[in-house]
Amino acid sequence: MEIALQEARAAAARGEVPVGAVVTDAAGQVLARAGNEVEARRDPSAHAELLALRAAAAATGDKLLPQATLWVTLEPCAMCAQATAFFRVKRLVFGAYDPKGGGVEHGPRIFSQPTCHHVPEVVGGVREGEAAALLREFFAGLR
Amino acid sequence: MEIALQEARAAAARGEVPVGAVVTDAAGQVLARAGNEVEARRDPSAHAELLALRAAAAATGDKLLPQATLWVTLEPCAMCAQATAFFRVKRLVFGAYDPKGGGVEHGPRIFSQPTCHHVPEVVGGVREGEAAALLREFFAGLR
Numbered sequence: 001m002e003i004a005l006q007e008a009r010a011a012a013a014r015g016e017v018p019v020g021a022v023v024t025d026a027a028g029q030v031l032a033r034a035g036n037e038v039e040a041r042r043d044p045s046a047h048a049e050l051l052a053l054r055a056a057a058a059a060t061g062d063k064l065l066p067q068a069t070l071w072v073t074l075e076p077c078a079m080c081a082q083a084t085a086f087f088r089v090k091r092l093v094f095g096a097y098d099p100k101g102g103g104v105e106h107g108p109r110i111f112s113q114p115t116c117h118h119v120p121e122v123v124g125g126v127r128e129g130e131a132a133a134l135l136r137e138f139f140a141g142l143r
Numbered sequence: 144m145e146i147a148l149q150e151a152r153a154a155a156a157r158g159e160v161p162v163g164a165v166v167t168d169a170a171g172q173v174l175a176r177a178g179n180e181v182e183a184r185r186d187p188s189a190h191a192e193l194l195a196l197r198a199a200a201a202a203t204g205d206k207l208l209p210q211a212t213l214w215v216t217l218e219p220c221a222m223c224a225q226a227t228a229f230f231r232v233k234r235l236v237f238g239a240y241d242p243k244g245g246g247v248e249h250g251p252r253i254f255s256q257p258t259c260h261h262v263p264e265v266v267g268g269v270r271e272g273e274a275a276a277l278l279r280e281f282f283a284g285l286r
Contacts, residue, residue, distance in 0.1 A: 042206040043197055044229035054186055063185040078253055079225035082246070086187035086222065100258060103225070107258035108251030110221055115243060115250035 001071050001095065001127050003033055007048060008073045008134050011035030018134040019074045021048035023056035023089075026067035032056035048072060049080035053087045064088040073131035075124060078103030081110035084120060091121040095131030144214050144238065144270050146176055150191060151216045151277050154178030161277040162217045164191035166199035166232075169210035175199035191215060192223035196230045207231040216274035218267060221246030224253035227263060234264040238274030 007020025016036040023031045032055035037046040049072050056065055069091040070084055075098040082103075084092055094104070103110050104122060111119045150163025159179040166174045175198035180189040192215050199208055212234040213227055218241040225246075227235055237247070246253050247265060254262045 038206070042204075043200060044206060044231075045193060045197060045226045050188060054188060057186060061185070063181070063187060077225060078246075078251060078256075079222045079229065082220060082222035082225070083188045088187075101260075102258075103221075103251075107256045108221060108246075108253055110251055113221075113250045115245075117244075 001073070001093065003030065004048075004071045004073050004095070005127065005130055005134070007033055007035040008131065011037075011048070012134060012138050015039055018138050019048045019072065021052040021070060021072040023052050023065065024069045024071065025060075031059045031065075031068065045079065047077065047080050049076050050083055053083055053089070057087060066090055069093060070120075071126075073127075074098050074135065075102035075104050075106070077101050078108045078110055081108075082116075085110065085116055085118045088118050089120045091123070093123045093126050095124075095126055096128050096135065097124060144216070144236065146173065147191075147214045147216050147238070148270065148273055148277070150176050150178040151274065154180075154191070155277060155281050158182055161281050162191045162215065164195040164213060164215040166195050166208065167212045167214065168203075174202045174208075174211065188222065190220065190223050192219050193226055196226055196232070200230060209233055212236060213263075214269075216270075217241055217278065218245035218247050218249070220244050221251045221253055224251075225259075228253065228259055228261045231261050232263045234266070236266045236269050238267075238269055239271050239278065240267060 004020040008018040012018035022033045034051035073095040147163040151161040155161035177194035216238040
């Protein structure tokens with residue numbers, strides 16, 4: 001999660017909403033890391049999670065990531081949660097909870113839907129305070 | 144929708160699940176078109192809708208698509224429905240309903256969530272029979 005937080009800080013420095021993500025393999029080795037690139041790519045779907053998942057699959061040469069853990073500093077939105085299911089990620093660990101935009105513990109609760117074909121293990125609130133502080137500082141700076 | 148169906152047929156010919164998507168502007172001109180590329184890209188998030196939305200934004204040079212219509216042969220999943228909201232698409236027109244994987248009229252019903260910031264106009268069932276037949280034939284061929 002330290003690497004995900006580094007990615008979030010780097011995103012903030014680029015003027016992006018500070019969210020970072022890392023994908024690790026069964027041995028805990030980093031397969032891919034990414035920060036939010038919505039502004040840089042002018043692409044509202046360029047969330048850190050999607051970028052990291054895509055890069056991790058490319059790194060392994062495999063379409064699915066059934067041994068992988070996705071670490072992300074913020075509770076994923078519905079788009080990224082559904083993508084996490086599509087990539088068959090084993091475990092999702094996230095930092096801050098997101099009552100407004102989250103899709104795991106809030107809103108559509110993607111993994112609780114009976115139509116969700118794959119449900120990862122989910123651990124929320126890991127280094128929550130640091131992840132939330134980054135977001136708070138970023139949005140305070142915009143005002 | 145005819146172009147989206149062409150994209151779906153082309154996807155089937157490549158061995159992809161036959162789903163096609165088109166993004167048009169306010170004047171009805173095609174901004175982008177795409178078929179499913181999950182197998183070709185080895186990327187479970189390479190759904191036709193996400194590819195077409197991203198390409199349409201790149202084509203306009205704008206991050207958001209508030210005048211656009213997304214035409215897709217199948218009810219979008221939760222990932223693509225949420226992306227449709229992020230891109231601020233004005234109107235979503237889809238073909239076949241998808242009780243198993245859909246995220247608009249089924250499952251998480253993304254646009255009905257109080258946390259969904261943008262809700263497009265939605266029209267479902269347009270050339271539904273043709274879109275559904277393509278999918279049925281594709282999956283029958285796999286058996």
